Amino acid sequence: MDILKIKAVVFDCDGVMFDTALANRKYYDEVLQIFGKPRLNEEQFINIHMMTIRGAIEYLFPEMDDLSSVYDNLKNIGYKKFIKFMSMEKGLKELLIKLKDKGYIRGIATNRTNTMEKVLEDYGLEDYFEVVVTAAKVKKPKPDPEQLLLIMEKFKLKPDEIFFIGDSDYDQKAAVRAKVRFAAFKNPDLKAEFYLESMDDIAEIFQIN
Structure with missing residues (x-):
């Protein structure tokens, strides 16, 4: 070069x-837990690592046509408290x-x-x-x-x-x-x-x- x-x-x-592995995992695990879903598996974690939040949520909740309730919970959770885990x-x-x-x-x-x-x-x-x-x-x-x-x-x-x-x-x-x-x-x-x-x-x- x-x-x-x-x-x-x-x-x-x-x-x-x-x-950011720990921070991202904690963030998405929390919202999955709210909706009664299991924590991220390794394949899911690798995929969401590359995505935008919107892309990750669509990927993690494919069965839901209306994701507004998920986004409402994301707003309540916020990401700021997870930054310390980066x-x-x-x-x-x-x-x-x-x-x-x-x-x-x-x-x-x-x-x-x-x-x-x-x-x-x-x-x-x-x-x-x-x-x-x-x-x-x-x-x-x-x-x-x-x-x-x-x-x-x-x-x-x-x-x-x-x-x-x-x-x-x-x-x-x-x-x-x-x-x-x-x-x-x-x-x-x-x-x-x-x-x-x-x-x-x-x-x-x-x-x-």
Whole structure:
């Protein structure tokens, strides 16, 4: 990869910036319990990890034509109390500071909807990104490329000037459709240019470690 071409480093949130497995599992288990359903099994958990909240609820409650009661309960539950169960990836802040010092645009492309702002606030990351694109800001979330295309449009970037780091099939598909550079984070099963296990691996690629 010609590293000199890259101008923006874009992160997925869940599974890249944060280990959100425990938080997400607790969140969806609580709503399932309200409706007398069993807790998430592993297949369900893997699938909802990639989805928007709407997509996850439609997937978990396929027998219900009217999901309004589920969404009402979600509002009552809220996600904020689960943010404390998220674990920020070691070295994330340090990497973001180094990327800024080197002049890179730092971005987020996530299928989170209305919780990303609170996550950034709670973990002191509000000022660490030049652009944050959530599912709420686009018509079609990942695997659609719209989030990445919006970042390109905003900063007048070409596809090969974006380095997108994701951990799911949705991320991979969005990257392919947007024709951006893709790095797989802690997921060797994805097709990617790079396979990363830590923030240090990203720093090494950009020679800022």
